[in-house]
Amino acid sequence: MATQERGVRTRGLILRAAGAVFAERGFDGATINEVISRTGLTRGAFYFHFHDKEALANAVLAEQADAATVLPQHLKLQELVDAGLVFAHRVSVDLMLQGSIRLSVESGPGLGVERDKPFRTWIDHNLGLLRQAQDNGEVFPHVDAAEVAELLVGAFSGVQGLSEVLAGRRDLERRTVVLLSYLLPGIAVPSVLSRLDLSEGRGARIWQETCMAAEADPPTVQ
Amino acid sequence: MATQERGVRTRGLILRAAGAVFAERGFDGATINEVISRTGLTRGAFYFHFHDKEALANAVLAEQADAATVLPQHLKLQELVDAGLVFAHRVSVDLMLQGSIRLSVESGPGLGVERDKPFRTWIDHNLGLLRQAQDNGEVFPHVDAAEVAELLVGAFSGVQGLSEVLAGRRDLERRTVVLLSYLLPGIAVPSVLSRLDLSEGRGARIWQETCMAAEADPPTVQ
Numbered sequence: 001m002a003t004q005e006r007g008v009r010t011r012g013l014i015l016r017a018a019g020a021v022f023a024e025r026g027f028d029g030a031t032i033n034e035v036i037s038r039t040g041l042t043r044g045a046f047y048f049h050f051h052d053k054e055a056l057a058n059a060v061l062a063e064q065a066d067a068a069t070v071l072p073q074h075l076k077l078q079e080l081v082d083a084g085l086v087f088a089h090r091v092s093v094d095l096m097l098q099g100s101i102r103l104s105v106e107s108g109p110g111l112g113v114e115r116d117k118p119f120r121t122w123i124d125h126n127l128g129l130l131r132q133a134q135d136n137g138e139v140f141p142h143v144d145a146a147e148v149a150e151l152l153v154g155a156f157s158g159v160q161g162l163s164e165v166l167a168g169r170r171d172l173e174r175r176t177v178v179l180l181s182y183l184l185p186g187i188a189v190p191s192v193l194s195r196l197d198l199s200e201g202r203g204a205r206i207w208q209e210t211c212m213a214a215e216a217d218p219p220t221v222q
Numbered sequence: 223m224a225t226q227e228r229g230v231r232t233r234g235l236i237l238r239a240a241g242a243v244f245a246e247r248g249f250d251g252a253t254i255n256e257v258i259s260r261t262g263l264t265r266g267a268f269y270f271h272f273h274d275k276e277a278l279a280n281a282v283l284a285e286q287a288d289a290a291t292v293l294p295q296h297l298k299l300q301e302l303v304d305a306g307l308v309f310a311h312r313v314s315v316d317l318m319l320q321g322s323i324r325l326s327v328e329s330g331p332g333l334g335v336e337r338d339k340p341f342r343t344w345i346d347h348n349l350g351l352l353r354q355a356q357d358n359g360e361v362f363p364h365v366d367a368a369e370v371a372e373l374l375v376g377a378f379s380g381v382q383g384l385s386e387v388l389a390g391r392r393d394l395e396r397r398t399v400v401l402l403s404y405l406l407p408g409i410a411v412p413s414v415l416s417r418l419d420l421s422e423g424r425g426a427r428i429w430q431e432t433c434m435a436a437e438a439d440p441p442t443v444q
Contacts, residue, residue, distance in 0.1 A: 026329065028250065105383060106328050107248065116387045147400050150384065155401065158380020161327060162372065165338045178369050179377065186407040 011049050013039050015063060018056050019096025022103055027057055027113060054112040057103050061114060064100035065121035071210050076133035077188050078196055080126060081180055082206050084156060088176035089203030091160060092169045105161065122153045138192045148187060155179055173200050233271050235261050237285060240278050241318025244325055249279055249335060276334040279325050283336060286322035287343035293432050298355035299410050300418055302348060303402055304428050306378060310398035311425030313382060314391045327383065344375045360414045370409060377401055395422050 017038040021030045032053055036046045050056045070086050073079040091097045104115045126149035133139045159179050163172040177200050184193055239260040243252045254275055258268045272278045292308050295301040313319045326337045348371035355361045381401050385394040399422050406415055 102329060104387070107324060107386075119384060119387055148404065150397070151381070151400055151404060154381035154384035154397065155377035156380065157383055158378065159373070159376035161379055161383070162341060162376035164329075165326070165341055175372070175376065178373055182370065182373060182408045183404055186404045 007049075010041065010045060011059075014041070014046060014049055014056070015059055016096050019060050019063070019094075019099035022057065022060060022099030023095050024099075026102055026106055027053070032056070057113045058117075060096065060100045061103055061118050064097055064104065064118040067097065068122050068125040070206055071213060075138060075192060075195060076129045076136060077138050077184070077192060080129045080133070080152075081184075081196055081198060082202070083125065083129075084152070084176055084180060085173065085198075085203030086207045086210065087156075087203075088160070088173045089207055092172045098169070101157075101160065105157070119153055119157075123149050126150075126152050138189060139187055140189060143187050152183070155183070173203055176203075229271075232263065232267060233281075236263070236268060236271055236278070237281055238318050241282050241285070241316075241321035244279065244282060244321030245317050246321075248324055248328055249275070254278070279335045280339075282318065282322045283325055283340050286319055286326065286340040289319065290344050290347040292428055293435060297360060297414060297417065298351045298358060299360050299406070299414060302351045302355070302374075303406075303418055303420060304424070305347065305351075306374070306398055306402060307395065307420075307425030308429045308432065309378075309425075310382070310395045311429055314394045320391070323379075323382065327379070341375055341379070345371050348374050360411060361409055362411060365409050374405070377405070395425055398425075 014035065018030070018035045021035050021038065025034075030053065032046070035056065036043060039046070050059065067087055067090060068083050070079065070082045073082060087097075091101065100118065103113065104118050106115075127145055130139065130143075130145040130149055134143070134145060139145075156176065156179065159175045160169070160172060163169050163175050177198050180198050184196065184198075188196065236257065240252070240257045243257050243260065247256075252275065254268070257278065258265060261268070272281065289309050289312060290305050292301065292304045295304060309319075313323065322340065325335065326340050328337075349367055352361065352365075352367040352371055356365070356367060361367075378398065378401065381397045382391070382394060385391050385397050399420050402420050406418065406420075410418065
């Protein structure tokens, strides 16, 4: 295995362990020692990648922001829906993303932890898709794309939190479908609304297709 | 001042101090000593009301649930809207409610802290109003009252959290209006929707009226 590839794998291993520790203990309760012991790495190998807990937290937060991208769709509102459904599916099964969400939702971590960053990245991502949807005539003329981009992020975040408190996130995909099914009639024109696929299993399916596409055509290493 | 009245005032004083400490430090970071020192009470006076930090946290959480009740309105959807607008107004200015929200949103506090309770109370409250609105013909026949009752709680909670992260809750009332203005067209029949008042200053005004009504006709002490 090439040195660079091994580095990427080690970094991924650390991020998954760190996400799980942040998910269980939050920022204040997490320790670098616990992360290291879960990876089985030496301290040297760990500190080659991350110099402190804040850097680790910010890398875990960045994974949440990266999760906004899914396969392109002809209808940009479908792509917007897919990003939400895929994220809901992944969050319900992925401890790293659960840790990332805990970091962004909880107050208190040091000033160096950029807990607003995933929110801002998702808002920008939604805004880009909503503007394209506007250009394509998918959206009612009265819709304020900037407002809706933020509303979707805020509302999803809370639906996710409620699902965690009431059901350990087991019903997050269903709750996300409910959110979208009540919001979209105020956003999508009827001819587009009737073509959107909001079914509950779609998130898992699209995520699998996204992974397979990435394997067939992996991103170029910079 | 009657002994009972003094007791109620002392309890309120403790809850406000405790809410502020929970808002700043979360459950784990808060100490009973800091709460006592902010109230200026003796330890004996404090422990007469609350025997430990979990009991204190649960009392602060209960204050959030109690905040769901506002003045009755002819349109039950207006009453539902008002509960949200009043809560948004109060949360943006009231440290005790901010502390209560932090307790309900953050993972981690001991098992004795009933962080799900405010969510469940608000869901029940919404459900009661939505069922009345259904009986009055205010709501589309396809609306699932139980789903919407939970959706409103989840979505508001997240909009509240996003407002905290991005703007220190300064824009919470505006964001709540945006949430309701995109959700209600999928819920309220057009003749009702056009009569609902979703204006941004309404929360503060209705809260003031609610307080004045309570003073003129205070709740009977059980």
